[in-house]
Amino acid sequence: MPKEAQSLLLPDVPDRAIILERLQRVLDPELDESVLHLGFIESLHVHQGQATVALHLPTSWCAANFVYMMAEDIRQALLAVESIHAVTIRVGEHFAAPTIETGVNAGTPFAEAFAAEGGGNLDTLRETFLRKGFTSRQERLLRSLKDAGLTAADICTLRIGDLAFVGDACLVRCAGRQPVEVGLADTARRYLQRRGELGLDGSPTGPLITDLQDQPLTVERLEEYVTRARTVRLSLEANGVLCRAVLAARQTHAHDLVFLGPIERFQR
Amino acid sequence: MYTHNGQDIFVVDGHMHLWDASPENQIPPHGKNWIDCFYAYHSGLSPADAKWPYEKFCQYGEAALIDDLFVHGYVDVGILNSTYLYEFYKNGFNSHEQNNALKAKYPDRFLLNGSFDPRAEEAGLEEFRHMVEQYPIAGLKLYTAEWRQGSRGWRLNDPWAYKYFELCQELGITNIHVHKGPTVYPLSRDAFDVHDVDYAATDFPTLNFIVEHIGLPRLEDFCWIATQEKNVYAGLAVAMPFIHPRPRYFAEIMANLLFWLGPDKILFGSDYAIWTPKWQIEKLMAFELPDDIRQEYGVDLTLETKQKILGENAARLYGIDPAIHREKLRRDAIGVHLAAATADQAGAEAFPVASVQEHA
Secondary structure, eight states, rough: OHHHHHSSTTTOOOHHHHHHOOOOOOTEEETTTEHHHHHEEEEEETTEEEEEEEEEOOOOOOOHHHHHHHHHHHHHHHSSSSTOOOEEEEEOOOOTTHHHHHHHHHHHOHHHHHHEEEEEHHHHHHHHHHHHHHHHHHHHHHHHHTTTTTHHHHHHHHHHGGEEEEEEEEEEEOOOOOOOOOOOHHHHHHHHHHHTTTTOOOSTTTTTSTTTOOBBBBHHHHEEOOOOOOHHHHHHHHHHHHHHHHHHHHTTTTGGSOOOOOOOOOOO | OOTTEEEEEEEEEEEEEEOOOOTTTBOTTTTHEEEEEEEEHHHHHSGGGGGGOOHHHHHEEEEEHIIIIIIOOOOOOEEEOOOTTTTTTTTTOOOOOOOOHHHHHHHTTEEEOOOOOGGGGHHHHHHHHHHHOOOOOOOOETTOOOTTTTTTOOTTTHHHHHHHHHHHHHTOOOOEEOOOOOOOOOSHHHHHHHHHHHHHHHTTTTTTTEGGGTTTTOHHHHHHHHHTTTTTTEEOOTGGGGGGOOOOHHHHHHHHHHHHGGGEEEOOOOOOSSOOHHHHHHHHHHHHOOOHHHHHHTTOOHHHHHHHIIIIHHHTTOOOHHHHHHHHHHHHHHHHHHHHHHHSSEEEEEEEEOGOOHHH
């Protein structure tokens, strides 16, 4: 849990740990990273079961559909907490702030809130980015496996049950050999979690590395597959770098900017 | 011009602007939001000594531009990409009419790019023809996400866009820069979709499509399209500045582009004034791909490749012979100023822009 996230909440808020845990799971779909880690949540205030969340986005031009998705997800995550019965989201300075806030806070689907703009359904977009995130997470795992000295043949024969987690490390057992450490547990966990979210086989006997159709990769296919996956990972990373840099600049240069949204700044 | 071990390297800045985002020109609230967003890019990725005060960033003017590009920034030729944004700025952000004032004063230093908006349909075609007759239009910069009367954007494969591409062919305009980077709309699709480039590039094989900002964050789609289509190029604006805060990531991006597109289809662009060219060029010239990345991708960023990226590729697309052009530049007012500064052995001073008359 990043330090900033800890201090978002006043210490006496009920269900504090649960709230942070739920928010931890809300992702910026485009970056495939938690909105908490990204620092997009400026403040969170709970008073008599009424939660108010102020977002702080990197720019006022962040794509409205992604902002809507994040705001919706945060609202749903908080509504699932027992002690919270109402949630208000403020998106701050954003070109579509009024439309997003009115829509999200009333539980209106995006397509309806942005009907005049040809809003469309967000489910396809969400699915697209879940899949990109899968490829990106898998590429990081494949890189760890390769760096640990596993051959293409080793990688293609691994089962999910061949992975073991010891503290922060991930170990892998290849047939007839001692287990080897293959980088951080988090890399493998994120990949396995996304397999679950996409409904791909997660059983211990299932193949570890499959494509999005859940087909195991063959040694012949692996190299080209990795070459493409690498580009997907780089692509997602570009946005992450840009968003963080811009958000940091916006926070530093806040005196130069006018915040139009009705953001109340709570203690961070 | 950048000099590397006594060797002159021809530099074309494929993506630069002279904008006016002064408060007087802004239309609230988006005029201010827009430049604030640019300023966040500027301060987020620039090295500390290359950051500008906010007021200067809103309106920096001709003297600063000449200084930043040609006197201190190593640029030989700048491509003026016109960006209109009439719904955000009263007189536009930087129209080709405004940019032409620079082109007229320093004819060999700039290439003037115009634009079209297919949503203007039939009337726009006439206007487009008129623009090409009236101004020395070298190429186009298309901004498909521009707002216009309730519409939040258009696509290169819209039927009306095709009519404009046909006219480009007729009028001999072959270089089309397309903004495919961080955008806002259209809402219903993935906002950074680059697939329309694929259609247009296939259907207009005699036109060159330079995808600015390399389609970020749709790099994988862009690379795939640019690999398939001979006439699709990578414009490095926005990818370049990663070299400062995230050099390893920049190395991966470059290795990836070299792997998919090769060294002949990548064009440097500073995106001035979001970032100044000086530090970007210095850092690129000093940059080497780390060994592991070089091995993994099987590519290298050699001096020869850097020369292609910095100027030779753009020069080829725009029909400029660097050797001949360099001679012209030595003789223009800025060239004479730079030569005098070198002879004095002192650092070049600001170029006196007021001393230059517009060419007839």
